[in-house]
Every structure is written in C-alpha cells, then in structure tokens.
Amino acid sequence: MTTTTTWDEKSQQFHGGQDWAGLANFVEDFSVTTNGLGTPKDALAAARQAVDLCDHYPPANQEPAKSSLAEFLWPTTWRENHGRLLLGNGASEVIDLVVRQAPAGKWKPGPFAVQYKEYERSALANGRELLPATDDAPAAIACIVNPCNPTGDYQPLAAMKEWIETNVQDGGYAIIDESMQPWHSENFRADSLVSQSAYVADLHARRGISVFVIHSWTKLWSCTGIRLGSIVCPTDAHCQALKKIQVPWSVNCVALAFLDRVVRDADYLAETWRVTPAWRQQTVAALRERFPGWRCYGEPFLSWVWVDIGDAQVAERAVGLARAAGVPVRSGLPGYQKPTFVRIAARQPEKLAVLLKAWQPLASE
Ligand SMILES: Cc1ncc(COP(=O)(O)O)c(C=O)c1O
Structure with a gap:
C-alpha cells in the first residue's frame, strides 16, 4: 500500500x-x-497515562490543557487572551471550522507558488469561488501559510500585515497558518501575529477584518497521530461562534494530556x-x-x-x-x-x- x-x-x-x-x-x-x-518523551508518557482514563469523557472546556497552551503562547498576558483560544482535533478541524464560519464570498491563497492545500479543500467543499494568488482583488477570506509548507517561504511580521491589509476586503477573514513559525527561534513569539493583539483589535475596529492564527501542533511536537491544533481568534465572540459549530469533545483525553505536559518541555x-x-x-x-x-x-x-x-x-x-x-x-x-x-x-x-x-x-x- x-x-x-x-x-x-x-x-x-x-x-x-x-x-x-x-x-x-x-x-x-x-x-x-x-x-x-x-x-517528546514526558508528554508521550502523560498521553499513555491518559489512556487509562478513557472510560471518562474529556473536559468540554479543554482544560487545563487550553490554559497551558495559552501560557505557552502569551507567557505574561495569557489570562487576557485565553478567551480567544480554541483547541481542535488537529489544525485540520479548526481550518474547516473557520472556513465554514467566514462571511460569504471569494477565497484566495497566500502569494507563494503553492501552499498547504487544506484551506483550499475546505473552501471548495463549502462552495466558495477561488481566486488565484496572482489576482489583485481582495477576498472575503484569504488564507496564508507562513512559513509556507511546502515552499519554505517566510514573510516577517511587517510584510504579513501589509499582505492582510491588501488582500482581505473590509469585513472579511484573514487566516494565517503559523504551524511552522515556532521553529523560527527562541524569539519566535516576537515575529508571530499571535503577539499582535493590539494590531488585530485595531484592524477589526478600523476595517472589520478578522485575523485568525492557526497552529498545527502535530509538527513541532511530532504527534501527528494524536491530532492537536489550535486557533487564536480576534475576539472572544469569534471564538464562541466557532465553538457553536464545533463537535463536542473533538480533542480527546490523550491529546489534552499530551498538550498539558508538552508546553512545559523547554x-x-x-x-x-x-x-x-x-x-x-x-x-x-x-x-x-x-x-x-x-x-x-x-x-x-x-x-x-x-x-x-x-x-x-x-x-x-x-x-x-x-x-x-x-x-x-x-x-x-x-x-x-x-x-x-x-x-x-x-x-x-x-x-x-x-x-x-x-x-x-x-x-x-
Ligand atoms: C501548514 C499546515 N497546517 C496545518 C496542517 C494540518 O495539521 P494537523 O495534523 O494538525 O491537522 C498541516 C499538516 O501538514 C500543515 O502543514
């Protein structure tokens, strides 16, 4: 096979x-x-232990793993950002949630020669018209994978902001996939849109553009089999709207235990x-x-x-x-x-x- x-x-x-x-x-x-x-060995051990608890439902609020990931993403400001974070059964689940939730209209990809295809698959499955990357017109929903899998292109923060502002129409969704961004360096947070809460709030107030940041954690922590991803929404209300269309308990007890441990593995x-x-x-x-x-x-x-x-x-x-x-x-x-x-x-x-x-x-x- x-x-x-x-x-x-x-x-x-x-x-x-x-x-x-x-x-x-x-x-x-x-x-x-x-x-x-x-x-990572300790997280794997925690995941194995969690199998023993599989006769119970996982927590519907994804805790304490969600708070642990929030603290990993925003070490000093995680409490105020926590309500904007949602975990998914792999990034694939949250990609599909947010593409379904986005305002009606055309979809476009990032500017690279090719990019990871799930965004396009989900847009097509939801009956959206696709614009090519070369089209200058802004779209209702624009998705960019940065760093780009597979081409390896990377746009730093200033270029990303410019790309969003030119390629997303007022009231539209900008979806940034930063799954590979934490590899950048120990200072990865400084070059990530996750750290740009004030900018994201300002863009939403100014133009109604909603910026979402997606991570697949199955790459950085080599756990593709257990399925683990997340999305950072522009506001708590956006996050609640996604939760409404999310299947309950989509992140199982093994993945939650793994995540809660792995974020501490410096x-x-x-x-x-x-x-x-x-x-x-x-x-x-x-x-x-x-x-x-x-x-x-x-x-x-x-x-x-x-x-x-x-x-x-x-x-x-x-x-x-x-x-x-x-x-x-x-x-x-x-x-x-x-x-x-x-x-x-x-x-x-x-x-x-x-x-x-x-x-x-x-x-x-
Ligand atoms: C850029 C990117 N985003 C998302 C995903 C989906 O990841 P997951 O395994 O978390 O569903 C992948 C998987 O290859 C990826 O490369």
Whole structure:
C-alpha cells in the first residue's frame, strides 16, 4: 500500500505521511514536516497515562490543557487572551471550522507558488469561488501559510500585515497558518501575529477584518497521530461562534494530556532550535554536492527542504527509490502539482545517509 492508494483521491485531499506503515524495511519518514527529534518523551508518557482514563469523557472546556497552551503562547498576558483560544482535533478541524464560519464570498491563497492545500479543500467543499494568488482583488477570506509548507517561504511580521491589509476586503477573514513559525527561534513569539493583539483589535475596529492564527501542533511536537491544533481568534465572540459549530469533545483525553505536559518541555524546544537548522544545512549541502543541478528552497530554520530536481521523471524515480529504501519523501506532484519537486524532512545524519545511498543511482542522471 502506498500514499497514492491510501487516499481516495476522488473525495479526499492528498497528504504525505501514509507510506511508512506499508514498508517492511521502514527506516524514517522524510515525507512529513514533523520534528526530527521525535515525540517528546514526558508528554508521550502523560498521553499513555491518559489512556487509562478513557472510560471518562474529556473536559468540554479543554482544560487545563487550553490554559497551558495559552501560557505557552502569551507567557505574561495569557489570562487576557485565553478567551480567544480554541483547541481542535488537529489544525485540520479548526481550518474547516473557520472556513465554514467566514462571511460569504471569494477565497484566495497566500502569494507563494503553492501552499498547504487544506484551506483550499475546505473552501471548495463549502462552495466558495477561488481566486488565484496572482489576482489583485481582495477576498472575503484569504488564507496564508507562513512559513509556507511546502515552499519554505517566510514573510516577517511587517510584510504579513501589509499582505492582510491588501488582500482581505473590509469585513472579511484573514487566516494565517503559523504551524511552522515556532521553529523560527527562541524569539519566535516576537515575529508571530499571535503577539499582535493590539494590531488585530485595531484592524477589526478600523476595517472589520478578522485575523485568525492557526497552529498545527502535530509538527513541532511530532504527534501527528494524536491530532492537536489550535486557533487564536480576534475576539472572544469569534471564538464562541466557532465553538457553536464545533463537535463536542473533538480533542480527546490523550491529546489534552499530551498538550498539558508538552508546553512545559523547554529542553525539547531548545534542542529543536539547536539541531533542526544543522540537520537541514547538512541535507542541503549533501544534495548540492551530489546533485549540482537540483535547487533547494526554504528558510534555514525549517524542518524540511523543498527541492526542485528539475525533471519530472527523475523526481518520480527519486520518490520510488526513497520509498523502496524505507525512507519515503513527499512527491511534489499529488496535490501540489509540482512534478519536478520533492519535499524532504530535516533528519539526523544517520537517517539522511540512508536516503542519500538510495539516491546514488540518480547521480549519473
Ligand atoms: C501548514 C499546515 N497546517 C496545518 C496542517 C494540518 O495539521 P494537523 O495534523 O494538525 O491537522 C498541516 C499538516 O501538514 C500543515 O502543514
């Protein structure tokens, strides 16, 4: 079974991360953007313990995990911001909630060549007309993934504000996906829209534009299987409107216990900021040395590299060779329609060596 057969592509959006289970020789999943350090151990232990309580419903108010995440996002001002935060069963759930809730009208993506597709999928499923990224017209709902998965582009705060103000019409929704932003550095909060409460309130007062910030926590804390995401709304009232259309208990007791513990794991994050750019840099250097014609894209702090192999057939061979060696990578073709590209996770050197060995036959092509 491969990625292309696990998805029902007539009705579901393609994503990476499905090959590993079918590979008898599986070594490492390079097809996802998760943290190469693996799941934080203490949080995993807390999640395991929570399974013992699965004969009880999880708390409907998502506490105390929600307060813990609020304190992680706003260490000094979390109490006043807490009412704007809602957890979801993965970012995927809150993406769908907010796209459903947005005012009627056209949808548009961020300015990058391609971006993570769930926003578009949800807009289409809700019968919205799509504008291309190149269209100058502002939209009722504009969604930008920043840093952008898969291209690795990143717009700092000032550019983000400008993008919002030009691409969202008065009374519209701006949805910013910052799932990969905490990788930025230990000072990630300073460059995040989450820290811009006064700006968000001002924009809402001035133009009626509602700014939402979404995080998938399944990447930073490598827990895609337990499903964990959040949304920061512009006001408490926006948050309550989303809660009204949210399925009750969508975040289960295992995910809540995991979150409550993981936000306290400062060592894990410090290690993340230390090793990820190093592993990424080693990946880029190794590819440049072996394949001088390939082009690597993305910010140095990110947990993956977006690689243009330059030839669709070679890219297809690269995907096949990687999968056969137990180290699947994400093809740029399904979903993103970028057949010459592959996306490779930043992983430790021993794992990278397996991928590079699998690609040795390509060096002569
Ligand atoms: C940018 C981005 N946002 C959201 C998601 C969805 O994540 P989740 O697993 O939390 O539903 C992903 C998953 O790949 C992603 O890359």
